[in-house]
Amino acid sequence: MDFVQVSEEEGDEPIELPAEEDGTLLLSTLQAQFPGSCGLKYRNMDTKAVRGVRSNEGRLFPPSVDSGWGEYIYFCVFPKENKRKSDDNLENSTAKTKRIETRLRCTDLIVLGLPWKTTEDSLREYFESYGEVLMAQIKKDVKSGQSKGFGFVRFGSYDAQMRVLSNRHLIDGRWCEVKVPNSKGVGHQVPCKVFVGRCTEDINSDDLREYFSKFGEVTDVFIPRPFRAFSFVTFFDPDVAQSLCGEDHIIKGVSVHVSNAAPKAEQSRSHQGQNYNYSSGNSYGMHSYHPQGNHMSSHPGRSGQHRGNNQHNAHGGENPIIANSHSHSHSNNASGGYGMGGHYGMGGNAGGGYHNNSSNHASGGHRQDGGAPFNRNFHGMNQPHNGNVGSGGWMNRGPLDMPNLQALGINSQGSSSSNQGQNMNNPLGVGLNLNSLPINPALVAAALNQWSLVGNQLQNQNQDQQGGNFLSWMSQNGGHNANNYGGRKGSNNPNNPGPGGMIKADNSTCNDQQNGCAPGNAGWSNQSSSQNSVEKSNFL
DNA sequence: GTTGAGCGTT
Numbered sequence: 001m002d003f004v005q006v007s008e009e010e011g012d013e014p015i016e017l018p019a020e021e022d023g024t025l026l027l028s029t030l031q032a033q034f035p036g037s038c039g040l041k042y043r044n045m046d047t048k049a050v051r052g053v054r055s056n057e058g059r060l061f062p063p064s065v066d067s068g069w070g071e072y073i074y075f076c077v078f079p080k081e082n083k084r085k086s087d088d089n090l091e092n093s094t095a096k097t098k099r100i101e102t103r104l105r106c107t108d109l110i111v112l113g114l115p116w117k118t119t120e121d122s123l124r125e126y127f128e129s130y131g132e133v134l135m136a137q138i139k140k141d142v143k144s145g146q147s148k149g150f151g152f153v154r155f156g157s158y159d160a161q162m163r164v165l166s167n168r169h170l171i172d173g174r175w176c177e178v179k180v181p182n183s184k185g186v187g188h189q190v191p192c193k194v195f196v197g198r199c200t201e202d203i204n205s206d207d208l209r210e211y212f213s214k215f216g217e218v219t220d221v222f223i224p225r226p227f228r229a230f231s232f233v234t235f236f237d238p239d240v241a242q243s244l245c246g247e248d249h250i251i252k253g254v255s256v257h258v259s260n261a262a263p264k265a266e267q268s269r270s271h272q273g274q275n276y277n278y279s280s281g282n283s284y285g286m287h288s289y290h291p292q293g294n295h296m297s298s299h300p301g302r303s304g305q306h307r308g309n310n311q312h313n314a315h316g317g318e319n320p321i322i323a324n325s326h327s328h329s330h331s332n333n334a335s336g337g338y339g340m341g342g343h344y345g346m347g348g349n350a351g352g353g354y355h356n357n358s359s360n361h362a363s364g365g366h367r368q369d370g371g372a373p374f375n376r377n378f379h380g381m382n383q384p385h386n387g388n389v390g391s392g393g394w395m396n397r398g399p400l401d402m403p404n405l406q407a408l409g410i411n412s413q414g415s416s417s418s419n420q421g422q423n424m425n426n427p428l429g430v431g432l433n434l435n436s437l438p439i440n441p442a443l444v445a446a447a448l449n450q451w452s453l454v455g456n457q458l459q460n461q462n463q464d465q466q467g468g469n470f471l472s473w474m475s476q477n478g479g480h481n482a483n484n485y486g487g488r489k490g491s492n493n494p495n496n497p498g499p500g501g502m503i504k505a506d507n508s509t510c511n512d513q514q515n516g517c518a519p520g521n522a523g524w525s526n527q528s529s530s531q532n533s534v535e536k537s538n539f540l
Numbered sequence: 541g542t543t544g545a546g547c548g549t550t
Contacts, residue, residue, distance in 0.1 A: 110547055139548060149544060174544095181547050 004062075004069045006076065008034055010043065014073045023068055024059040030076070031167070035129035038159055039077035052077070057219060057236075058166070078131075106134075106161050108152045110181040114138065115174040116147050126171050127153050131160025152181070192219070193234040193261040194241045200254045201227045208233055211251045216240030232261055 004025050005014035015033050019025045030037055040053040040060055053074065054061040062069040111123065124136035138151040155161045169176045196208065205221040208231055212218050217236035224231070235241040244258045 108548080112546065113544070116543080137548080142549070148546085150546065150548090152548065179547090183547050 002068060004040075005073045006030065006033070006040065007073060008037075008076050010073075010075045012075070019062075019069065020059075023062050025062075025069075027055065027058045027060060028167070030060065031163070034076045036131060036160075036163075037076040037078055038163065040074040041077055042072040042074045056217060106155050106158055107180060107184055108135070108154045109161065109164065109178050111151045111153055111169070111171070111176050111178050112149075113174060113176040114147065114149050114151055115172045116149060118147060118151070118172045118174075120151070122172055123151055123153065126169070127155070127164065130155065130164050132156035153178070191261055192236065192238045192241050193232055194244055195259045195261045196231045196233055197229070197257045197259065198254065199223070199229050199231050199256055200252070203231070203251055203254060203256070205231075207251055211249070212244075215244060233258075 002019040002023065003016035004019055006017050007014040017025060017029050017033060025040070027038075030040065039055050041050050042053065042063070043049075044051045051063065053063065063072070064070060114123070118138060120136050120138050123138060124133045127133045127136065132155065133153060134156050135154040136151065137153075139148045140146060141148060153164070155164065164178050165180070169178055199208075203223075205223050208221045208223070209218045212221075212233050212235070215235070216239075218233060219236045220232075220234035222232040222234075233241075245260050247258050248255050249258060250256075
């Protein structure tokens with residue numbers, strides 16, 4: 001095993017940190033020894049200059065492919081104090097620029113599970129290792145002054161916020177979780193993913209990654225197979241993604257067009273859309289760490305409010321409530337599946353046609369945060385008549401908004417013969433074989449993207465072929481960032497570590513209670529990302 | 541004085 005010599009500051013005595021098998025050093029390893037650090041740098045003996053170490057997705061890469069980390073002594077990079085302050089000033093100034101409008105700003109973060117004894121001072125002290133803490137408060141009972149066991153923190157830098165959201169926190173002897181509070185709403189986040197239309201077949205993911213990397217760190221590239229004349233590129237920085245939208249770019253001599261991966265109107269139109277944003281914007285917050293185990297212990301009253309949708313079976317998705325109360329039932333009783341098979345973190349079709357596929361019902365429930373917020377976020381998803389209620393809202397559009405499906409070459413048959421019946425929940429029977437279209441598939445794809453229909457089609461067509469679906473990939477977004485920031489591929493729950501957590505929900509019929517931590521572990525699993533997307537990345 | 545899922549008297 002390789003060790004990397006790291007000191008906090010140049011000249012300090014170094015500590016040897018173990019590198020991974022692939023030669024990288026996990027940021028989490030670094031942060032375990034140097035809390036609050038965000039990177040490494042070293043003194044280049046030839047140039048006498050300080051060089052930064054490449055950092056990507058929670059991993060630090062050795063400067064040399066051949067000689068690895070070499071004999072350098074590296075020292076830590078910490079978030080810049082002045083940068084934070086300048087950001088704060090920017091945010092507080094009246095002259096807010098477009099940048100501040102689109103940039104992901106710091107938000108208050110809720111800290112759950114705090115020990116009763118934790119004070120605002122100790123809370124602040126803990127989090128200061130990550131960066132400047134602008135606010136730390138403990139919610140208390142007004143009469144007794146006793147802590148309610150949760151509080152809020154706000155950081156001065158988004159970097160610090162990201163790191164906090166992607167790490168576990170042992171505060172005053174108790175594991176706590178930090179999340180973006182539900183009360184914040186989730187609609188203001190900016191997607192990291194862009195749609196790249198007019199692609200040609202010879203533009204591969206490496207080409208896309210290489211090309212777009214010059215604008216910012218590319219965390220993912222997804223090219224639908226078979227060829228569809230479009231692709232998706234996910235950036236680490238949503239600003240970069242945003243800045244590219246609407247532009248034409250030439251890759252391998254081909255003019256491609258970059259646009260929003262999902263139309264903005266869609267993102268604010270429905271709860272699903274908002275949650276899509278949430279998932280994309282809060283890439284780092286998608287860990288599902290549940291220090292107290294199962295947060296979804298039975299809430300019969302709540303589940304009662306959400307019954308009715310029974311387009312699929314009783315264990316629809318990973319509805320934790322149903323899972324808890326119905327164990328392994330497959331019957332089509334009327335109690336299950338309010339979660340629409342999940343995917344609630346995205347703007348796409350969480351419902352129709354997909355979760356009727358019996359081979360995949362366990363892939364639903366792609367919870368991206370834990371606990372009861374699920375309930376709050378999904379009122380209105382249960383219109384029982386509509387298999388597409390989770391479709392990002394196109395079914396909810398008025399007729400004037402409806403795309404001309406016929407003009408787009410959309411027929412009324414699903415194109416996947418092996419998935420017959422999957423469109424039973426799709427009231428329009430929308431299905432599309434882009435390959436068979438008489439018109440440029442790129443144009444159709446672009447149009448469909450604008451209507452958020454790409455997901456449906458991809459899903460219908462590729463589900464069998466790739467074992468994944470576009471929509472869950474959409475939901476993933478930077479989610480793997482979260483995983484890797486923590487240096488863990490599996491659950492963040494120390495009670496349930498291991499690779500299974502983030503990889504894939506078990507396709508067996510038992511979605512419930514296997515781990516006593518229903519939504520948190522298998523919760524935001526993403527079968528698609530592990531196959532379509534993550535495999536193209538070099539960090540999993 | 542106890543407790544352990546949650547979402548903030550701005």
